[in-house]
Amino acid sequence: MWTLGEIAKHVSGVVQGDELFQVAKVATLQNADSDQISFLSNKKYKKYLAESGAGAVIVSSDMAPFVVNHAIVVDDPYIAYAKAASLLNPTEIKQVGVHSSAVIDSNAEIHKTAVIGANVVIGSGVKIAKHVVIGAGCVLLDNVTVKDSARLTANITLCSGVKVGKRALIHPGCVIGADGFGIANDKGKWIKVPQVGSVQIGDDVEIGANTTIDRGAIEDTVIGNGCKLDNQIQIAHNVIIGENTVIAGCVGIAGSTQIGSNCVIGGAVAISGHLSISDGVQLTGMTMVTKSISSPGVYSSGIPAEPTQQWHKNVIRYRQMDKLVERVKQLEKSNK
């Protein structure tokens, strides 16, 4: 339980109402109880303010008059909500030290403040820094480095030599540092090109469940500081991603492509290999990128859903465009 005054201080806001009002947890406007705090960020939900049972609401100043109970008034209610929710829901780490079932190589260095969960396997030369948490079932192969306060939730695989930055948060099922897809055709048979680079994950990076980031062929694959990656993303070998770039779920980025800083890549986007995408590029969902993009801005592709009958017709029309252009040419000729 935190008082409204304490929360307001944490989010740099001003209390409207009782500073000593006790808040237990966060909730949506629609379902909040009287000991809960909610927020209004998108003004189209303004109507819920009046009906809400929330004991307190985080709002911008223009919405403050419409709050029925207590309020915290801030510039950006969503940012303030994020901070309040972090305060009310601290990350709980119950365990301390190394679980007895963990299998740790004698040449690994585990800081005494680190937490190593059940059935974790840690290889030779691994370095685990202070306050790191390695959750149950994770496997860290040889020479992995995990820096201060990084957290691996569970069932994650870090292959040899992978480096994870400070405060990184990695979700279950991620595989970081598996071999890049390096093959060469030797008279009809594919032979393996050894992947001798590794992966560098920057500070404050978050990586979603079942995302895969391959090790570099010769040099490293690099994910910049502050990047946020969603689930089921595939990052191929030697991709380099700048700082604070955000990638939504199901994106695939092929080998050696460089992505700038502060990009926002929508879900299910596919990006070819050996491209360069400038800083500040935004790609909407399901966009297909086959060429480099040198200017910031928003880019898109893909034709959205329509009733299947109409789709069939349009696909046929699409395939007849060449003929249509020819017909227009004929008309132009005969019009001269």
Add this chain to the structure above:
Amino acid sequence: MWTLGEIAKHVSGVVQGDELFQVAKVATLQNADSDQISFLSNKKYKKYLAESGAGAVIVSSDMAPFVVNHAIVVDDPYIAYAKAASLLNPTEIKQVGVHSSAVIDSNAEIHKTAVIGANVVIGSGVKIAKHVVIGAGCVLLDNVTVKDSARLTANITLCSGVKVGKRALIHPGCVIGADGFGIANDKGKWIKVPQVGSVQIGDDVEIGANTTIDRGAIEDTVIGNGCKLDNQIQIAHNVIIGENTVIAGCVGIAGSTQIGSNCVIGGAVAISGHLSISDGVQLTGMTMVTKSISSPGVYSSGIPAEPTQQWHKNVIRYRQMDKLVERVKQLEKSNK
């Protein structure tokens, strides 16, 4: 071994031939042996009936005259086959009780009829109901609930507070309840929005290998009773899916989208966030959905493959459509 009579009773069919004929297992018409049962559902495979070595075949009444050996005559041969195959291939659970290598928190409640496999890790407050099977390598974080007869095959991660319904079947590599992709941009840096909801999986749900279902931001992500999900699907936070909806592999559904009941979503479909898809919608494979769909029916998008040279031409034509329309306009003007 079951007799044809026993199988016919199980699938509500009528035996044509010997009720006491012994059946060992299921097989395809093309490769069946004399102690095996097959089925004919799609009549374009009728020719295989005459050639088949199957001891028995499940057929509809109009196909029965063409069966060489024994038959079971039913209304829907595929449904009857499914039931016969279940009878002949019961789920085998050899192990009993809790494996000695499992790591189980003292505050977990495991029903005495549940089976907990090797190297499973179970957190505090977890509740495992009767006849549940948790396969090798699964990790269940705190306060997970798994209801009667649900089965987790192996190497699955259920994050804190996830609820799994009765008779649910979850395949390896699934991650349920990892953090939703909640971030907010605080003056150029992305900060994390805590994900305090969880995930509810209904009764009789099946979830394919390496599928991920994120926990809700504030309230829960919900998968309705009877839903069937294939492999490598990504369900984002606060998605709500109705009952008996079927989703094929590689589908991505972005945050807060609501999918109705009895929908059929084809492979590799991508659905944007905050949409509402009505009951009974069918989406063909690789469809891109960017707007809500309010009527049942079949919807599609995407242009199928063509020889690359033709594709190049058509993409250029597509990009010149604007000019083409202009030319047609000119022609119309000069024709007046």
Add this chain to the structure above:
Amino acid sequence: MWTLGEIAKHVSGVVQGDELFQVAKVATLQNADSDQISFLSNKKYKKYLAESGAGAVIVSSDMAPFVVNHAIVVDDPYIAYAKAASLLNPTEIKQVGVHSSAVIDSNAEIHKTAVIGANVVIGSGVKIAKHVVIGAGCVLLDNVTVKDSARLTANITLCSGVKVGKRALIHPGCVIGADGFGIANDKGKWIKVPQVGSVQIGDDVEIGANTTIDRGAIEDTVIGNGCKLDNQIQIAHNVIIGENTVIAGCVGIAGSTQIGSNCVIGGAVAISGHLSISDGVQLTGMTMVTKSISSPGVYSSGIPAEPTQQWHKNVIRYRQMDKLVERVKQLEKSNK
């Protein structure tokens, strides 16, 4: 350390310079040190030859005059590089025998030369041949067979009856042999169709991280010898893939489709079920395949990214093609 002469012999090349020159490892032209070997395969990087600090470079004969230090001259520098890198980076297996934390059923047969890592779980009837390596956290359910010198890196799940060929290399997070997506609609409810086939993985197959290959419905799913699969691929039940076919990341192949030999399938391609794709077909990235392809060649689909404003316009134009064709028809009529 290997001498240049030894490496040249291994890659069937000719030394230009000192045969006794010692090489420590591979590096890129741009970043190589004097004890490192690099290669030049794509001639557009020729300019880096002069600037490179590499002690030795693998080149074709026409590039040999431009090498500053030592060289190995070969026909195909990339193939030769791959072989040199394999020589300089042998797969290290430090562990021997079965790790004490592995849980192995008494009915499994493990060859004495096999290596079984920490926390591995191996079921009844499993057969592990000579020189196989099963990495930490892998789960092999009943009756799995792994042939000579195959290697499973870590956290992989092989379901019952899966067969893995010689020298196969499987990366973390793969799930092979989970149930295919077999369901049948029984009066509005989906019932499960038991998946009684399994999966056969050929010799010399490589399978990337988090790829899933489902078991067959009745007969087996088959991946041919020499196939190379990247990460996050989904192969549905009863897919059959010929020899030496290469599949890039994020591809989905639906049930019962047959893919020929020597195909090259680009990233994020989606292929419908029950199709037949001929030998020697190449599909560029993100192609949507809804019909069988009977001739070798290159096929594509998808419209690449453009600025969002232009995309909006083009989508509208696309949807008006029908009307445009109508207008052209009118013009043609009035022109007669």
